[in-house]
Amino acid sequence: MDTSSPRYALCVFCGFSTGNSPRYQQVATELGQLLADRRHQLVYGAGGVGLMGAVARGAADRGGEILGVIPHFLRSREAGHHLPPQTVVLTDDLLDRKRIMIERADAFIALPGGYGTLDEVLEVVSMTALGLDVGPLVLVDVANDWATLRDLVRDLLGRGFARRHDLFHVVGSAEEALDAVESLLAPAVAVNSVG
Numbered sequence: 001m002d003t004s005s006p007r008y009a010l011c012v013f014c015g016f017s018t019g020n021s022p023r024y025q026q027v028a029t030e031l032g033q034l035l036a037d038r039r040h041q042l043v044y045g046a047g048g049v050g051l052m053g054a055v056a057r058g059a060a061d062r063g064g065e066i067l068g069v070i071p072h073f074l075r076s077r078e079a080g081h082h083l084p085p086q087t088v089v090l091t092d093d094l095l096d097r098k099r100i101m102i103e104r105a106d107a108f109i110a111l112p113g114g115y116g117t118l119d120e121v122l123e124v125v126s127m128t129a130l131g132l133d134v135g136p137l138v139l140v141d142v143a144n145d146w147a148t149l150r151d152l153v154r155d156l157l158g159r160g161f162a163r164r165h166d167l168f169h170v171v172g173s174a175e176e177a178l179d180a181v182e183s184l185l186a187p188a189v190a191v192n193s194v195g
């Protein structure tokens, strides 16, 4: 087995703030560490602050491979003082950043965040709803963070403005998130396969 190349490129969306509880940073760090331990590449928004920084430092501490994608205008604002080593792709704007992160990823994991995170999550949700196979999306609940999104989906379904309810998965820990994406990405094994 080739152990040098990453297994999957996993894009993590999350806030450039830390949130109101230390638990958010703990989970973000753990996600970065586990992602690297399991030999996945981290694709993310190239930030060194907030949860973005915590995920990246977690991955870097364990020798993980990191691809950061960020527009020129955000680079100094979101780099902070503890940006770990990574390959950086500079983009002209936020739309290009989002497109490149989505193109480069096999699957998506979202931690809690603000408007930017919500925008990225909804981009993947709406692309999947349109039948574009961008990869599975797993949301990590740290403190019931995704309840309002689930309520919104229920509301859209109830009012006849959405048809699919299976556009993302919600889990309760970093480990469950990685278990979920790995099983969703694993090639199906044919029941009658030999060897």
Ligand SMILES: C/C(=C\CNc1ncnc2c1ncn2[C@@H]1O[C@H](COP(=O)(O)O)[C@@H](O)[C@H]1O)CO
Pocket: 014, 015, 016, 017, 045, 047, 074, 078, 093, 094, 095, 098, 113, 114, 115, 116, 117, 118, 119, 120
């Ligand atoms: C696509 C455009 C506006 C929509 N807003 C955003 N789109 C993509 N990324 C964004 C947007 N606003 C902030 N961001 C970045 O997301 C990261 C996480 O931010 P959060 O708000 O803490 O969740 C961070 O890098 C933000 O800069 C305009 O064309």
